[in-house]
Amino acid sequence: MSTTHPAHVDSSKYYIPHGSPWPILGSVALFCIMAGAVSYLNDWAGAWAFIPGALLLFGMFFGWFSTVIDESQHGVYNQEVDRSFRMGMIWFIFSEVMFFAAFFGALFYARRLAVPWLGGEGTKVINGLLLWRNYAPGWPTNGPGHVGGLSNGTFSVIPPFGLPAINTLILLTSGLTVTIAHHALRTGKRNVLKIFLALTFLLGFTFVSLQVHEYGEAYRELGLRLSTGIYGSTFFMLTGFHGLHVTIGAIMLTVIWLRTLRGHFTPTHHFAFEAVAWYWHFVDVVWLGLFIFVYWM
Amino acid sequence: MKTRKMKIHSRLLTAAASGLAPALFAPAAHAAWTLNLTPGIDQVSRDIYGLHMLAFWWSVGIAAVVFGFMIYSMVRFRHSKGAVPDTGLTHSTRVEVIWTTIPVLILISMAIPAARVLVETADTAGAQMSIRVTGYQWRWTYEYVGTPVKFVSSLDRRSDAARQLDSGIDPFSVPNYLLSVDHPLVVPAGVKVRVLVTGGDVIHSWWVPALGIKKDAIPGYVNEAWFDVDTDKLGTYRGQCAELCGRDHGFMPIVVQVVSKADFEKWLAQQEADLKKAPATAATTVTTALAAAPALDAAPAAPATAN
Amino acid sequence: MANIEHAPAAMSGYDAHAGHDAHAGHDEHADHGKPHGFWGRWMTSTNHKDIGTMYLVFSCTMFFIGGSFAMLIRAELFKPGLQFLDPALFNVLTTNHALIMIFGAVMPSFVGLANWMVPMQVGAPDMALPRMNNFSFWLLPFAFTLLIGSIFVPGGGMAGGWTLYPPLSVQTGYALPMAIFAIHLMGASSIMGAINVIVTIMNMRAPGMSLIRMPLFVWTWLITAFLLIAVMPVLAGAVTMLLTDHFFGTSFFNAAGGGDPVMFQHIFWFFGHPEVYIMILPAFGIVSEIIPTFSRKPLFGYDAMVYATASIAFLSFIVWAHHMFTVGLPVASETFFMFSTMLIAIPTGVKVFNWSATLYKGSISYEPPMLWAIAFLIMFSIGGFSGLMLALAPADFQYQDTYFVVAHFHYVLVPGAIFGIIGGVYYWLPKWTGHMYNMTLAKWHFWLSTVFVNVLFFPQHFLGLAGMPRRIPDYSTQFADWNMVSSLGGFAFGASQILFPIIIWQCVHGGVRATDRVWEGARGLEWELPSPAPYHSWTEAPAYSILEHGAPMHETHG
């Protein structure tokens, strides 16, 4: 593997790794995962292929990142390489933003256009008269067909100023703690760094568990489910994907924390830390959008 | 004119009696192939045609100039003929400005009429009757809003037999192969008719080139379009479903029979009478076909018969 | 593993050039650090040239597969009456023909060209993130295993058209999750590829190569990469919604639940329209490299070209609903999208005019790359004109979903994108292999393709205007004549493509030795490297003098 100790490389040159097995293993892993998912969704042979895939994927990440960390620790990466990593991370986060944009777009389209049109508002008077008589458009809604929800087709939503508000505070705080940690890293206060980094991912995991709890209530009591019309669809897809990202972010924070315990990162040279911090701020911002447009308004 | 009207009229009655339309519309043989868009049979379709030709001739003109210039340069400045490159010729703000502004003007000359026609096509106001068109996999249903008259219109038997894999039937032996139906839509000329298009299962698109109408049939939503056929354009006009809707997307044609207002009213009366007489025949097929679709009584716009 | 024992060699391969002028010392060291064995050289590769080669070979394969689907389509449409395909299977072929051509042939071949040329053109040793580069390639074979595999599962493949409109696409059976996951993988691959290109361009340019001195291929790819990162995730989101609507009871596209089938079309085309420019901008770049070279004259209006490309990219985000003129949008928005779409003719026109002006007062010779570039110029414009006609909303009511549209996009895609790619390959092939290829055969390839592509697609304009809808396996008799012509042209065009791999194969395995500059009028850093280009491109950033010397002519003369 590329763990051939490249310590002797002169870092005046842009480091070009040679052969790495991780990408192809990653592809195989993803393929197995998807094969498993397909076979599960199609009721073929269950999701068994998922397991080796997931394991392989985990191994791939572990191997790939330890290779990179190892190289980084041996000072193989010069400023230019570091800059490549930063740019790469920024553009990756941009792509994530666009992914969420698709779902926010769906939310706004449904609320502002589709639902009113179904109710015969605006240019679509005929809809109300011809297809969906006595449907009063509004939000939240599970549509003129009252799709999903409780047995009587109704459902209620999660009040914004309960758990969601608390979760907002949690995430905002975690954004603060990670910034403090970053500052501590730059000023060489290792202990502050360790403590606040730990706080950050602990807050992250707390957020996730509260979300899980909230989902439980939504499903059991409120009749708010993934299948509860357009509201349920947008609600769970948006918060769900966000929750997934928080989980990933929190795991990455944990990894970074373990690395700080190992004494990695210097006040000047800590791309991995910054990358994770950026990612964390990104999930933070997405949540604000969710809190305002999904829960609150 | 009078005799022609009579013929159509008598045909329609028989058509109504025996639901066997295609046999009657057979003398139409095969439309000869054409190269260009149809000007159509009402104002909107003619305006669209005008727009189409405007854009076409602009394109031809621009192509002539641009390609002409390219070909001139390619011939005139051949290396093999010892042409020496004028390597100093690298940019000129003046020409950039010129070939930015000229296209702008050309585009404006198209944008204005286009916007006009667009507004015209959207203006369903003042429609004298409404027809509800619903697309199903793979047939159309037509309902004359405000009357009990509604029927299913699907590919006629002869085309359907011929279109099967190795049916052994030569398509050329079938009149209007794939473009004829069992029950054509009958509409009056000289009346502003509004079509309310919707889909029963997946998205279809109701397209009659001669009317300049193509409206997608979206399940759960209704789209509006309108036409007002010139009174001298009586006849049969054909179209097809224009949105991929599955296996038999290619086999759900649209046939519109344009008749005079008087003939139309007779036809409509005849239809209602038939429905009363034999609710079993046409009606049942319709009700099954429309099982998915809500009833119509609340729909607006009085039928032509009312005025 | 293989690459371990080769690692030191690789190292010395780097150091070997220390202090050398980039001209010297390459040939004898060219193969240093070139790992061996399929695993070592290809599967684990981190070399931009090897990965580029894999991309190109892959996309060529996909072109042939997608093309053979097209041949089946044309054979079915040869004459009226169902010939030999079940209508459902026909729809499967149409759908997958498009998906394979777009995501398997055109996009990967552009990434392959970027892999080969961008580092060479900006004076970089390799792509910025070599491991990720390998990842983005190796996702593709798996993605297309899923996609093509989905065609063979019970119930058949995706048959809703490449636009995947619900509710129809949601009626798909077993193939649905396979195709959707395949699209997810393709998206991931494109995004990583695009990130790599952007970072390479932004971060690894040779000192002295300012943005405004970059070759146009680099410029167009920079902008394309931005488009990719912006829209591929949106496609991923859209197909994910299809998946959940089908399997988990969400109501995104179900009116009864408060959703809207048309919402999918908005999301899809927000991706889809930029996507079509993703498929043409790099071709613009290639043409902008070829035409000056064979006109022996700098590209006319370099700056205008850059701005035009940027404006096209910007506009591509605000025109998407021109694919939806018939879905019943409010007039106001239809008007907006009609106008914004028409605007695109202006920057595109600027490009066409600048290319023409580059020809003017040049000294033009007609080697194969130039032939393809000129054919591109004229036939892309024809496709553009029909595009402009489609942009007029009321007229589009008549054109939409007819063969007029099919003719439009094949003119911009086949003699557009594909000709651009083929031209690019013929332009750079000697630099890659160190050999010239068989010029006569290449010219045959060109003339056959150019003649028959028109026989294939021009009649489809007539068919569309005469009223033939697209996506139908059988048609009425008045469409018979032109369909037969089109099919014959299709078979001939397809058959002519067989020359392409033959010519490349020959060129790889021998031929007249190519000089470093290859083409008399060629300018740009890639021509400052020896032919064949060394395994590691610019291990030393090119000296400023080389940059000056190799800079695109607009600099040396302008």
Ligand code: HEA
């Ligand atoms: C490479 C891909 C590519 C490119 C470059 C384009 C370019 C353009 N396209 Fe095309 N298009 C597609 C690929 C592409 N398209 C595809 C795949 C579809 C079908 C998708 C599907 O449904 O499956 C499609 C469909 C499509 C539609 C929808 C048709 C329908 O379904 O009803 C429309 C409508 O506006 C459209 C318009 C345009 C326009 C205005 C341009 C413009 O960019 C063209 C601009 C160029 C010129 C105009 C020529 C050169 C200019 C001059 C010489 C200057 C002077 C000219 C004037 C002033 C007019 N395209």
Ligand code: HEA
């Ligand atoms: C870059 C994209 C791209 C490319 C390159 C092509 C290339 C071709 N396309 Fe395709 N096409 C699309 C993108 C593309 N197409 C899209 C987006 C659609 C819309 C799909 C939809 O409606 O959803 C479409 C739809 C489409 C249709 C309409 C189908 C329908 O509406 O039902 C047709 C019909 O003629 C067609 C034909 C062809 C042909 C003949 C070629 C030829 O250029 C192909 C030539 C190449 C080869 C033939 C392969 C090489 C040679 C061999 C494999 C050897 C064997 C050859 C012989 C035996 C002769 N295409």
Ligand code: CUA
């Ligand atoms: Cu109905 Cu196509």
Ligand SMILES: [Cu+2]
């Ligand atoms: Cu478009």
